Amino acid sequence: MRGDSPAHIVVVEDDAGVRALLTRILRECGYEVTGAADGNELEAAMAARPIDLILLDITLPGTNGLELCRAIRARSKVPIVMVSARGQESDRVVGLDLGADDYIAKPFGRPELLARVRAVLRRASDLHVPLDVPAPDHFDFAGWRYHARRRELIAPNGAAVELTAAEQELLLTLLRHPQRMISRERLLEMSRSRIGHSTDRSIDVQVSRLRRKLGDGRRSPPMIRTIRGVGYMFAADVTRS
Structure with a gap:
C-alpha cells in the first residue's frame, strides 16, 4: 500500500x-x-x-x-x-x-x-516497519511539540497536555513512523510495554483517546488516519530534532 x-x-x-x-x-x-x-x-x-x-x-x-x-x-x-x-x-x-x-x-x-x-x-x-528506530529528543507536527525524553506534549497554544503512559507510548510510536501505515498488531507489538490489554480493541480505544486530546476530530484531514481493515497512519508532517 x-x-x-x-x-x-x-x-x-x-x-x-x-x-x-x-x-x-x-x-x-x-x-x-x-x-x-x-x-x-x-x-x-x-x-x-x-x-x-x-x-x-x-x-x-x-x-x-x-x-x-x-x-x-x-x-x-x-x-x-x-x-x-x-x-x-x-x-x-x-x-x-x-x-x-x-x-x-x-x-x-x-x-x-x-x-x-x-x-x-x-x-x-x-516488513517495512522496524521496531528499533531510535527516537530523537523532539518531534514537531501541526504546531504541536512532543518532548520524547521529558515525555511531554505541548499544544500549539503552549499548554502542556497530559497523556497516560499508554498514550505516550502510542504517540511516540506513531511519530517515529510518520506517513506509514502500521497495522493494529504491529502497534500492539511496538507499544506492548505500556498497553496492558493486548487486543485490537485496546489499540482502537487508545487511538480514540489520543485523537481527542490532539483535537484531531476537528481537523480535516486528521493527523491520525484510519486505514480501513488494517490499522493507522500518522499523516501529519513531522520534524525531528
Missing part, C-alpha cells in the same frame, strides 16, 4: 461470475480491485499500475495459476493468495513452495476471504 491509498488487489479468476463476486466483496471493504480472466490480463494489470496483492486461481485457461505464481515470484515480491477448488494438501504445498503467501480452498465464506486478505496485507506492510 502506498501512503493512505487503499490496497490494490488483482483477482485472477476465469469464471466471470466468481470474479465479479470476489471483486464486489473486496470493493465493499474499501479495496481497489482489478479483475483478470487469465495470465495475459494479469500481466496487463501488473504493467499498468502497482499491485498490493494477487488472488490467483489455480485452474486458469492457458498458463495455470501455479505456473503464474512461479513466474511472478521470480521477478516480484507482491503477495499472492492462491484460490482453488482443488483443496488437496499436495496442491497447497506446491503453491506455498512456489512462493504463494497463503492458500484458500473453495468453497469459502466472505469472513475467511477478508481475514486472509487482511492478514497477508498486514504481513507485507509490517
Whole structure:
C-alpha cells in the first residue's frame, strides 16, 4: 500500500461470475480491485499500475495459476493468495513452495476471504516497519511539540497536555513512523510495554483517546488516519530534532 491509498488487489479468476463476486466483496471493504480472466490480463494489470496483492486461481485457461505464481515470484515480491477448488494438501504445498503467501480452498465464506486478505496485507506492510528506530529528543507536527525524553506534549497554544503512559507510548510510536501505515498488531507489538490489554480493541480505544486530546476530530484531514481493515497512519508532517 502506498501512503493512505487503499490496497490494490488483482483477482485472477476465469469464471466471470466468481470474479465479479470476489471483486464486489473486496470493493465493499474499501479495496481497489482489478479483475483478470487469465495470465495475459494479469500481466496487463501488473504493467499498468502497482499491485498490493494477487488472488490467483489455480485452474486458469492457458498458463495455470501455479505456473503464474512461479513466474511472478521470480521477478516480484507482491503477495499472492492462491484460490482453488482443488483443496488437496499436495496442491497447497506446491503453491506455498512456489512462493504463494497463503492458500484458500473453495468453497469459502466472505469472513475467511477478508481475514486472509487482511492478514497477508498486514504481513507485507509490517516488513517495512522496524521496531528499533531510535527516537530523537523532539518531534514537531501541526504546531504541536512532543518532548520524547521529558515525555511531554505541548499544544500549539503552549499548554502542556497530559497523556497516560499508554498514550505516550502510542504517540511516540506513531511519530517515529510518520506517513506509514502500521497495522493494529504491529502497534500492539511496538507499544506492548505500556498497553496492558493486548487486543485490537485496546489499540482502537487508545487511538480514540489520543485523537481527542490532539483535537484531531476537528481537523480535516486528521493527523491520525484510519486505514480501513488494517490499522493507522500518522499523516501529519513531522520534524525531528
